[in-house]
Amino acid sequence: MIPLEWYLILSSVLFCVGLYGVLARRNAIAIMMCLELMMTSITINLVAFWRYGNVANLSGQVFAVIVFAVAAAEATVGLALAISIYRNRDTVVANDLNLLKW
Amino acid sequence: MNTTLLIWLIPVPPLISFLLIVLFANRTKALSHSIALTSVIMSWIMSWIVVFSAFAKGYYYGENPFHSYIHWLPTGTTYLDMGVAVDNLNSILLFFVPLCIVAIFLYSIGYSNFGKPVHDHDLPGTPPHHGVDPLYSRFFAFLSLFAGAMLTLTVADNLLLLFVGWEVMGLCSYLLIGFWYGREYDDPKATPPRIAAIKAFLTTRVADVMMLLGIAYLYSQAGTLNFHDIFFNEELMYDLTHNPSMIAGFTVANLIGLLLFIGTVGKSAQFPLHVWLPDAMEGPTPVSAMIHAAAMVSAGIYMIIRMFPIISAGGSHGPNPTMEIITFIGAFTALFGATIAIAQYDVKRVLAYSTISQLGFMVAALGMGAYVAATFHLMTHAFFKALLFMGSGSIIHGVEHGMHDVHEHIDPQDMRNMGGLKSRMPITYWTFLIGGLALSGFPFVTAGFWSKDEILGDAWAHHHYIVFTVLCIAAFLTAYYTMRQISLTFYGEPRTKSAEHAHENNWTMTLPLVVLSFFAIFAGFIGVHGEFPVLGQLFGNNPFEHWLVGALPKDMQPKPFTFTWFPVIMSIAVALGGLLVGYLVYGRNPLKSADQVDPVKKLLGPLWTMLENKYYVDEFYYAAFVKPAHWIGETLTFKIIDRGIIDGIIHFVASFFWKAGVGSAAVEQVAVDAPPDRMADGVRWTGDAMKYIQTGRIQNYLMYTVIAIALIGVLFGFLVAG
């Protein structure tokens, strides 16, 4: 049987890779993709703990589903924002979006 | 129309004329003088209707005069009433004042060169030399106001309304004396009209404020200012006569009388407030006639005649201090004015001093209780002095035209520049001669003789021998300087080209002269003393006196003095003597040239210089009153008291608080402000330094967050695990 630890480490790896992407990528849409990665890593965690915890209690799965919903919503709004910004400012580079500078 | 309403209406037309000219007619010269002339003629007609209906009422009509009033000012539960009344006294003024005014108005039309076009060289505010006066309309407006004020004063039934007319006349005299306000003289000692105007107004104002006090005093004592209500109230008159005032030796009535008399001193140019009158000659000549004959100076005399019951109160029980003062000032002024007049060269100035002197006669007469004689002289003087002034104006006008013809620059008013005008200006000559003889008191045929004789006779009859002597000398001098004036002006040969080219003026100027000449002769016959041989009976036993005393309550009416020959002989002697001496000195040997020294000057020497300089009264006043007033105003009250002392104290207090404020601010800076200030500095510095992390980039923020989480995690790990 696969130990729980493995899943968690996989999830961690995936999370950190996503984190790196979020912090380092210039393209806003790429950042969005990395966010999806991080989100996915969380679902792995949730499902793994369900599987190794009380199986009758479906909270883990339910939360995973809700995370999907949140991810979908986030993607929708985020991408709409990206397109809107692109339309107005002709860029999707996150570094250029610094209107709130000091 | 009933008579009382007519009295209200008498002063109204000139006042309306003033408003009409000022507001609407000021661009049309013909319309202006038409309005003005019409208005005074209306007043004249209404006055005479009133006067003759008063005559019809009989001698003692004064107890129940034409009278009408309105509530003018509420005073608590009572009212100060304003009204008009015509009684025996002011009916006489209403007889001659409007007549003289109409004459003056008519005369002004010619005098202001009406009919000629406006000339470019005639600037507004200077005497016109070429064409009609540029301010022609304004002149008639002011004259109208003047006439309206004089008539208001005449018909007033109370002292306050009289004062209103009195002061408005003061304003008009100011405006009219200063009418040629733009005139300048090369001679620095000469008084330009604008200064003369101020001098006139202020000198009379000195007197007017005193008179105001007198009015206030009378009002507070009597509770009314109505002449009739005061004089015919025996109880009140008794109180006024017997209660002592705050000044020892004066009863209330005496003090009121004295204060009111000061008003007359100013208005009628008595010594020591006479100084304004000669300078008032700077005004146009019709104005001089108006001020010095018909209106203003008469008003002064009229006022003390009107207030005679107050002034003479207590006089029957021994000497009354007020009357003594009045007599002294009158007699002194009569002599004083006459002496100055003999040394003047300006044709109008001679008349001005003559006016002062003649007014002195009236004042002295009133001071001696010669109520009738004073009034009588007031009337005759108005006629012949108006005549003389307008005659002198006619002379000046003629000479000015001569000047204009020959392009000569001389003083057209200086008698030394005249001579020989008799043949060139015959009407002016004959009328001026009549006026001059009347002024001198030429026996029997001139009005001036009868009125002056009345005064001298009264003085003699009541044993005022000193006054009698003084007045006789003054009368002698009067005749002398009159003859001097006539001789210098009309006789001999012309001493300048201008005089040579002078010619008679048009009818608007000569007609008034002729009319007034008539009155200067015949007005005297109504006042001939009843006991005068032949003539007294012939002229109706002195109707003037019988009429006039009706203005007074019965117990105050003066008795006619007993006729004696001495004063009559004296007055004939001084009149003829003066005329003769004058003729001998100036008429028989006329001056040959304008530069010739006056023959009397050698005789009198320094005294002449003193007379020529009017006893240096002006200089004395300037040094004693005007300069100190400047100093007080500019230095004492303003610089020393206000700016120095009061503001000094304020600034001291202010600077004290200022310094206290500066000090406490310094303390605050160190003790109170510094710590929070430094803290605030620190916060700002930190903020300045830290603001750079606020890049506006979401990834940077996220990075910080994650780093922070990492650090917290590490820390947490150490704490929990360690």
Next chain:
Amino acid sequence: MSGSQIAFLIISALTVYSALMVVTGRNLVRSALWLVMTLFMVAAVFTTLDAGFMAVVQIVVYIGAIAILILFAVMLTRKVMNDTEPQTNDNWWMAVIVSVVIFVGMVFMVSGVSLPARPASDVSNQIVDLGNAFVSPNQFILPFEVASVLLIAALIGGIAIAMPREEEG
């Protein structure tokens, strides 16, 4: 090491590899496709956890909807950023450090966590149970409904944001 463990390792390796390709790829389209790969691999991970339903949902929702959406977005905005430009910002090294530190911390935390595995028979009826749990007032109806409202709101918001302005059109 059992067969399932080996399978897990292979799946994990593929997952991580494709994830790395997502974050490092220069070409965004390829990145997006690698994202699909990653998500697919995660679905595989779910199957190793006996969560078949989750795997299916992962494929349908993530790959079928989100990933495709991202692909569209990439293509719509493609012209502003070509492949030659650097795809990472100046702070990429810091991101590496931070990620590694976080990873180390996580590994530190999860190491030693172990729970006994439940037998596969326990999870037999999960789809029915899940369906009941979602609509049961006693369990998760509220989060479920909130999630649906959230989706609607996101939908409308997305339309509203991305819709061209009137003055532009």
Next chain:
Amino acid sequence: MEFINNNLLMLILFTPLLGMTAVMLAPNNKGTIARIAFAFSLIPLLLTLYLWANYDFVAGGFQFEVNARWYPSVNAGFHLGVDGLSVPMVLLANLLVPLCILASFNVDRIRGFMALFFILQVGTLGVFLSLDLLLFFAFYEVGLVPMYFLINQWGSPKGKRELSRGRIVPAREYASFKFMIYTMAAGLGLLLAIQLIGITQGTFDLPTLYATWPTSNETFLNFASASTVKTVAFWAFFVAFAIKVPLFPFHTWLPDAHTEAPTAGSMILAGVLLKLGAYGFLRLVIPLFPEQSAAAAPIIALLGMLSIILAAYSAYGQTDFKRLVAYSSVNHMGFVVLGLAVVAWAAGNAVDPTTLALAGAGAVIQMFNHGLSAAAMFFLVGVVYERAHTRNLDELGGGIWQYAPIYGGMLIFSSMASLGLPGLNGFVGEFAIVRGSWPIFTFYTALSMIGLFMTGAYVLKGIRKVLHGPINPHWADHNMEMNVREIAVMAPLLVLMLLIGVWPASIANMINYAIVHLFG
């Protein structure tokens, strides 16, 4: 109509704020703003005329009263009311404000100017209308602030004032500061005295205090006797209003403030604000402190006389036309104070009712008259200043009458009104006061005649230096004549001056009844 009748005083008091709002909202165009301000300033005037027509002066007493809760914790109410004293003052204020506004069509930053003017109007009206001590004080202070800004911001920019040791400051700042500080200092004592009364009596309501305070025997916090309290309060009131009048030796702020203020500011300052002081004497000081007033009456009369004489001399010594007119205000207000001294004397001594009525009514009439003539004079100074850009009499140098006959006529007319020429308004008041004070303060009255004489001297000096003289070619290319708007400012003033001079009963009836009612 019912609504207007019930709220007349509130409407009069607060409609200026309507004008202020309108000015603030008006389009940014100078002419438009000025016209709107003028139109709105007519509303209070019309309401005041309605008040004048409907005030029953025979019945006397306070009418059109409004009494609302305002500051219940200290028992101060919002109590308004008018009697025969305040109606003429309200009329004067509301008459002058439209004229001032009409006179200021050319000022810069007109929006702020007009707005401040309306606030000033509210302040002054409030003082005349309030029947509550605290309310009175509040409005008294409200008037200061706009005036300060009017002088400070719109005053003549060129003036310099030399202080001690050669320090030179801008004159308008000096003047505005002096005005503000001086009046505030006066207000401080006033406020303390008001509090003193309020604490001992428990109310600020004036009609109540009229009845209770003069006879009250309460001690203050058990350490000062009633008479001490009253004496202290009396002098506090006295100084406050003496500064406002202004009375020698508290008058030096006035020439500075008047000289530097803008034309309309000087008009309203001389026309209305000075009246606050004299009004305070009649409304508060004498009725509330009859014994103390009677005791101090000789001092009041002495100071009044000194004001008359010294200010007249100072005016005569001026070279600045406006300062000359400013000093003439002190001179004229001196007569008001002389009349007030008689009223004060009558509060504790038996005085003939006619004397009292004449002195009191004379003082009020003089206040009204001075409001008209001083406003006219300041306006005329402003007219010549606007054209010649100088007020120095020597620089003007005379000879302007040729270029400006209408101006000249109006200047002489108003000068004569100010000089007290019978037949014009100034004389009525002066005569009544002289007559009223003669039996009581004979010596002072006689001495004040020096001042009356000098009035003539300075007025004629002003006329000579401006109008008379040979044509001054320097002014040939300046259009010196007044325009239609300026004539429109002067016309009502001139008509009123003549009307009151010829028929003084037109305003004296109401005032006379009020004096009899209050002091008789």
